[in-house]
Amino acid sequence: MATYKVKVATGTEALSGTTDSISLTIVGTQGESHKQLLNHFGRDFATGAVDEYTVRCQQDLGELIIIRLYKERYIFFPKKSWFCNYVQICAPGGRIYHFPAYQWLDGYETLVLREATGKTTADDTLPILLEHRKEELRAKQDFYHWRVFVPGLPNYVDIPSYRPPVRQNPNRPEWNGYIPGFPILINFKAIRFLNLNLRYSFIKTASFFFRLGPMAVAFKFRGLLDCKQSWKRLKDIKKIFPAQKSIISGMGWGILNQTRGSRAISGRRVRGRALGRGQFLWVSVPQWHQPRPALPLPADPRQVSRYRRHGGPVSGRGNVPTNGAGDYRILEGIPTIELNGRKQHHCAPLCLLHFGPEGKLMPIAIQLSQTPGPNCPIFLPSDSEWDWLLAKTWVRYAEFYSHEAISHLLETHLIAEAFSLAMLRQLPMCHPLYKLLIPHTRFTIQINSIGRAVLINEGGISARSMSLGLPGFAEVMVRALSEITYDNLYLPNDFVKRGVQDLPGYYYRDDSLAVWDALERYVTEIITYYYPCDAAVEGDPELQSWVQEIFKECLLGRESSGFPTCLRTVPELIRYVTIVIYTCSAKHAAVNMGQLEYTSWMPNFPSSMRNPPVQAKGLTTLETFMDTLPDVKTTCIVLLVLWTLSREPDEKRPLGHFPDIHFVEEVPRRSIETLRQRLAQISHDIRQRNKSLPIPYYYLDPVLIENSISI
Numbered sequence: 001m002a003t004y005k006v007k008v009a010t011g012t013e014a015l016s017g018t019t020d021s022i023s024l025t026i027v028g029t030q031g032e033s034h035k036q037l038l039n040h041f042g043r044d045f046a047t048g049a050v051d052e053y054t055v056r057c058q059q060d061l062g063e064l065i066i067i068r069l070y071k072e073r074y075i076f077f078p079k080k081s082w083f084c085n086y087v088q089i090c091a092p093g094g095r096i097y098h099f100p101a102y103q104w105l106d107g108y109e110t111l112v113l114r115e116a117t118g119k120t121t122a123d124d125t126l127p128i129l130l131e132h133r134k135e136e137l138r139a140k141q142d143f144y145h146w147r148v149f150v151p152g153l154p155n156y157v158d159i160p161s162y163r164p165p166v167r168q169n170p171n172r173p174e175w176n177g178y179i180p181g182f183p184i185l186i187n188f189k190a191i192r193f194l195n196l197n198l199r200y201s202f203i204k205t206a207s208f209f210f211r212l213g214p215m216a217v218a219f220k221f222r223g224l225l226d227c228k229q230s231w232k233r234l235k236d237i238k239k240i241f242p243a244q245k246s247i248i249s250g251m252g253w254g255i256l257n258q259t260r261g262s263r264a265i266s267g268r269r270v271r272g273r274a275l276g277r278g279q280f281l282w283v284s285v286p287q288w289h290q291p292r293p294a295l296p297l298p299a300d301p302r303q304v305s306r307y308r309r310h311g312g313p314v315s316g317r318g319n320v321p322t323n324g325a326g327d328y329r330i331l332e333g334i335p336t337i338e339l340n341g342r343k344q345h346h347c348a349p350l351c352l353l354h355f356g357p358e359g360k361l362m363p364i365a366i367q368l369s370q371t372p373g374p375n376c377p378i379f380l381p382s383d384s385e386w387d388w389l390l391a392k393t394w395v396r397y398a399e400f401y402s403h404e405a406i407s408h409l410l411e412t413h414l415i416a417e418a419f420s421l422a423m424l425r426q427l428p429m430c431h432p433l434y435k436l437l438i439p440h441t442r443f444t445i446q447i448n449s450i451g452r453a454v455l456i457n458e459g460g461i462s463a464r465s466m467s468l469g470l471p472g473f474a475e476v477m478v479r480a481l482s483e484i485t486y487d488n489l490y491l492p493n494d495f496v497k498r499g500v501q502d503l504p505g506y507y508y509r510d511d512s513l514a515v516w517d518a519l520e521r522y523v524t525e526i527i528t529y530y531y532p533c534d535a536a537v538e539g540d541p542e543l544q545s546w547v548q549e550i551f552k553e554c555l556l557g558r559e560s561s562g563f564p565t566c567l568r569t570v571p572e573l574i575r576y577v578t579i580v581i582y583t584c585s586a587k588h589a590a591v592n593m594g595q596l597e598y599t600s601w602m603p604n605f606p607s608s609m610r611n612p613p614v615q616a617k618g619l620t621t622l623e624t625f626m627d628t629l630p631d632v633k634t635t636c637i638v639l640l641v642l643w644t645l646s647r648e649p650d651e652k653r654p655l656g657h658f659p660d661i662h663f664v665e666e667v668p669r670r671s672i673e674t675l676r677q678r679l680a681q682i683s684h685d686i687r688q689r690n691k692s693l694p695i696p697y698y699y700l701d702p703v704l705i706e707n708s709i710s711i
Helices: 127-143 202-221 251-257 285-289 301-309 385-426 432-440 444-454 461-465 469-481 491-497 507-530 534-538 541-553 570-584 586-592 595-599 622-628 632-645 666-690
Strands: 002-010 021-028 050-057 064-072 082-090 096-105 110-114 145-147 156-158 279-283 323-327 350-355 361-367
Touching (some): 064 082, 096 110, 202 632, 361 385, 432 570, 507 570
Antiparallel strands (some): 002 082
16 A cells, blocks of 8 residues: 655635545556545645645555646535646655646646656656657647737737627627726727736736826826826826826937937947847947938037037037937837827937937937938927927937837847747647746736737727827837847847947946846756757757747748757857847836836927927927827826826746755755855845945846736
């Protein structure tokens, strides 16, 4: 007689427990136990409980490899979902076996779990384990499907639970998705029918909407969501969030360190229009004395010289470039819509920046078109106050789309969702890469579903508060995806390629490289443990399927992206996985965390402009400036959502903190602890540096970075 001590852990989140009947079968290399009901006197499987049971078998089962959990009806009780954390079994010899689950069982079903040791296909020799791998992937691929979101954008999840049930009463009018008094339409179908294992927890869901609701009601009572008029005074805009500190220290600092530091900074010397969206290139001062300056901005050198004679800085700092130009070419030619009965306007500006000896990056010339001409003047700081302020506001308007559509939504949310869905479909739970990546996918599909329900849907935020509307907002992302390359996502190369590796005051670069290094070293330790040689990488069919699916469904098979369709070496795999983890964690923290600080002062980040770009100097006044800015309603719709997204997320799991036990081997467990120590040191260094900064940069403090995109 062999006795096995069994522990079953139920999730700690609200409503994780069940009243259904749970039974267990244990499978070992030398036999299989009978199906045993796990039942005590009183309540079993309550939220947060770790229940202990004894399973007796006629013989020793040998090495334990698989267990089966059966969830069935318990007498007359109604069906109740159950979140199982893990099952732990102590064998007669004292060895502890861990079987991670960390998933919901919704209906009456059987869940088959493997022992937690990470294994690739090559590591499995037993037919039962090889068959289990195939069955697990087959079941997930049958359940999770890809679906076209917008042609030209990464595809996203389409599962049966998205499909609403048949309406019981076809004659009853269907709810249109509007909440009374709320200014946008919410597509609740996109979130209501999401599978339990992809959803927010109950507490996170409730806190998200309870956070949004009271603020929306407050805006409504103050009349902000009904007012379609212009702002009367600039200081009234500050009263939207009276307690919110807004960073309006200057456009140059904002472009340099705003959230992820905007891809707006680069140091390449190029001729013509070689740069794309929101990029800044540096040139040395002597180039401005050439008859045809090597810049996309066709500014007259005499105009810039006139600025310098009025006190503009001239010299640089050693090897640090002195001038840069921002080119928002990617926004050119996109049509606008009407908002609140008024036609909106748009432009794709060019902006010249100067890095002065005092360490400030300042705009010194702005053109509000990609094409020079008599109706497209170049605005300078020496122009009238309102001309120059309006020109800078147009650049910040362009940066709104560069940041929100591209850097934020596309390059983190949508790409991370593709990484996550491909992982679910192509990697079994026992695969080392699944164990490494799963903490960085938590709640990503849920928050993206909310985004599709609120932001990028008919009648949503983009349709009711942005000059470009839903079609134009999507077009910006489509254009950007067509230009994204694999090299752009490899962070160290990106800074060198753009020539900003030595630029002073670039805190996003400094902190992101520190976090990247910690993640890369962590990934290296894990990967080299499970993949001792290049042949192990190239010979892993599940890994190769994951990579191929990302190329097909995320990059839409575009070979010019440079994304690999297969990985052949250990260094290639380390680079790929580091890109995935960084994108899903630190990169998103950088683009999301500081949004409200930059946007609460609306002229710093307007989502729409109500007058066309001015075609002559000296015409702008305070009145025309205010009339060009978004109206009160449009402003507050955007700020309401950005306020919600900028709140401290509930049930947050900071980078490097993995409470779910997926790895059980000593080497990866040790690597996790080392990662935490490295991140703690980075956090300490950032906080010490920030003490001496007039405007602290804390968005990449590891304590504030989440493991995954969950907000």
